[in-house]
Amino acid sequence: MKKIVYLSLGSNLGERKALLHAAVERLRELGQVTAVSSLYETEPVDFISQPRFLNCAVALETDLMPKQLLARTQQIEHALGRRRSGSSPATAKGPRTIDIDILLFGQSVVDTANLVIPHPALHQRRFVLEPLAEIAPDARHPLFKTTVRQMREAVPREGQAVKRITE
Numbered sequence: 001m002k003k004i005v006y007l008s009l010g011s012n013l014g015e016r017k018a019l020l021h022a023a024v025e026r027l028r029e030l031g032q033v034t035a036v037s038s039l040y041e042t043e044p045v046d047f048i049s050q051p052r053f054l055n056c057a058v059a060l061e062t063d064l065m066p067k068q069l070l071a072r073t074q075q076i077e078h079a080l081g082r083r084r085s086g087s088s089p090a091t092a093k094g095p096r097t098i099d100i101d102i103l104l105f106g107q108s109v110v111d112t113a114n115l116v117i118p119h120p121a122l123h124q125r126r127f128v129l130e131p132l133a134e135i136a137p138d139a140r141h142p143l144f145k146t147t148v149r150q151m152r153e154a155v156p157r158e159g160q161a162v163k164r165i166t167e
Helices: 016-030 066-079 126-135 148-154
Strands: 003-011 032-036 039-042 053-062 099-105 162-165
Touching (some): 003 126, 016 066, 053 126, 126 162
Antiparallel strands (some): 003 099, 032 053, 039 162
């Protein structure tokens, strides 16, 4: 059974725009990409001593299960130059060629050691909520029962500059 999945893509190393476009093209192998947001330039959060990110959101209709989707998105990250090493803030939240996060997976809730859906920080991150609100403002968080639009409006703007980029 196909589900609509919302993903967040980010890049702050290399040719950021080209890497995001390449990731979206590779996501088409996993199902039907039904929407892609504009690109947004954003300040880094958590580990701030790094270059600015380009971010976007993608809606994907897929018949993959959550763990299968995670494995496939990590394969895409690896193919586009992402290297994971260590678990310090500098490596886990530091600069990367591409990052693909699963935000929402239909109305599913997953809580395992390697995967948590909905994304646990979704409601706190303007750099995720701005692009997601562009393509799915009425999508609902399955635990909070609030829409993406409502979550975006509740997040402070201070410290989370997000600027839409025109191509």
